[in-house]
Amino acid sequence: MNHNENAITLTYGTQILKMVQDLMEKTGALDALRRDDTVVIKPNLVASRKDWVGVDTDPRVVEALVKMLKDRGISRITVGDGAGMGNSATKAFSLCGYTEMAKRYGLELIDFEKDRFTKLEVPLAGPFRKLEIARTALECDFLISIPLMKAHFQTLMTCSLKNMKGIMSRSQKTSFHSRGLHKSIVQLATVISPDLILVDGIHGNLTSETGRDPVAIGMMMAGKRPVEIDSLVADILGYAPRDIKHIAYAEDAGLGTTNLEKISVQRLNRPAKEKRFAPPTHYTKRFECRIEAEGACCTCMGNLIFALERLNEQGLLSQDQHFMVGQKAGISSGISGTTIAVGQCAAKRIHADIQINDCPPTARTILRHVVADRRKPS
Ligand code: SF4
CATH class of the missing domain: 3.30.413 (Sulfite Reductase Hemoprotein; domain 1)
Structure with missing residues (x-):
């Protein structure tokens, strides 16, 4: 990113294509890409349901990004994720409109749970010594994570750090819950980190990661640093960043700062009224x-x-x-x-x-x- 590698760039609105274009142009986030690079986009497709708004990444956000990549002559683009228990990314692709989009743009879709996996040593002490990562995500030239801003019943909120859980095998994901979710998420962040994070804050959810009561937020942000992005999102959702255990552990592990005064935020516009939320009753x-x-x-x-x-x-x-x-x-x-x-x-x-x-x-x-x-x- 050419303006400031550590900054988060934020825009408000509902015009998704324009918002994504503005973010990418201002940050220069795609400028270093070459035409023959392989790009993997990892949305959050936790649920395979028709009522996916506020639960799964809005396909219009992915489509806007794909258009920009195609305009740059990049053709090797894959969209991949692994859904939550009892759900399937393959079904979510179809129900959310990704399958149709893939046909229009010649994208490859991959359910990471069906990918081949590579076991990587984890450099940070915690529940796991090795983690199984989907090879498609591991071996691409440029990995883009597109999480939502949502509540989460166990971690209180979820955004970019937790979104990466979808690039692992089913058994590995399940064992995160039994062996300690917060520290496991941070261990994962020491093994693989996206080259670009684009937060889909068009809709979110304030009560649950799979809830049926989406909330219009009308915001998107781009950056590279998951701890800083998640700290800013936690603040918007009404939490002190260190109240979110995995964010606090990530800061303690030296992966970033939760100090909002030290996080550089560039706003491309201002909403008529800035939305701020209160945490739901537990x-x-x-x-x-x-x-x-x-x-x-x-x-x-x-x-x-x-x-x-x-x-x-x-x-x-x-x-x-x-x-x-x-x-x-x-x-x-x-x-x-x-x-x-x-x-x-x-x-x-x-x-x-x-x-x-x-x-x-x-x-x-x-x-x-x-x-x-x-x-x-x-
Ligand atoms: S908590 Fe147990 S029963 Fe429920 S989805 Fe996980 S493994 Fe299955």
């Missing part, structure tokens, strides 16, 4: 029931939260229900009332009153089990 305090979610995957947790919202609307939640989800789920001593094991790994570990033995269970399945239990004659 899921453990939103519902009457008790929830233990140690080691849960995003999809399992997202489906549980969606089911709890519906149960809450129907007045079917109470303090004597104990939902347990995740790879470390266990019944604490002294629990009374109804225990509910949500998901295959919880159901295997504990013998609960209600066993929901799917991986991951859908919100509908969770609902069905709990409603049947509440309505059975006592």
Whole structure:
């Protein structure tokens, strides 16, 4: 980037093509690319659903970038990601409109979970000694990450650092949840880092990474430094950057700074009113029931939260229900009332009153089990 390698460039609006063009031209982020370079674009396609707005990267952002790359004569462009548990990037490509886009522009699409992997030594101490990285992402000349600005049930928020989790194998991603998500994310950042980060802040989500209540934010930003970008995003979403554990660990590991006064931000325009958000009430305090979610995957947790919202609307939640989800789920001593094991790994570990033995269970399945239990004659 020609203006300042460490700066973050920010623009507001809703005209996606213009916003991406302005960001790329001002930063010069694509200037060093040669025509025969291989470029991999890694969006965030966590869910394969029709209602993807605020959950998956908007394909119009990717398309705007692809147009700019094509204008520069770059033809070897791949778009790749690996979706969350119970989802598939291949399906997400189709449902979000990436498949059609790929045909129009001659792009290659790759589900990273089906790629070949290279095991890399991790230089930073933590849960893993080696990490399996998709070769397509590892071996390209220029890697572009396009995350969204979203809440996350485990890490509070997710953006560029956590987006890179999608370039690993399914088993590796799942083990991040059981072995300590925050430190694992930072370990991954020491193994591979994108050449360019373009944050899709057109829509985000303030309650969950897979929520069905998107929020229009109307902003995009570009930069190279994930810790600084995520710190700025945390601030916009209403958090102190060091409240987000993986951002704090990344700073402690020397990967960047969370000090907003030291982060150089170049604004290309100003919105009529700058949007700032407040963090949502934590899921453990939103519902009457008790929830233990140690080691849960995003999809399992997202489906549980969606089911709890519906149960809450129907007045079917109470303090004597104990939902347990995740790879470390266990019944604490002294629990009374109804225990509910949500998901295959919880159901295997504990013998609960209600066993929901799917991986991951859908919100509908969770609902069905709990409603049947509440309505059975006592
Ligand atoms: S059942 Fe377990 S492994 Fe499967 S999605 Fe849920 S938490 Fe993850």
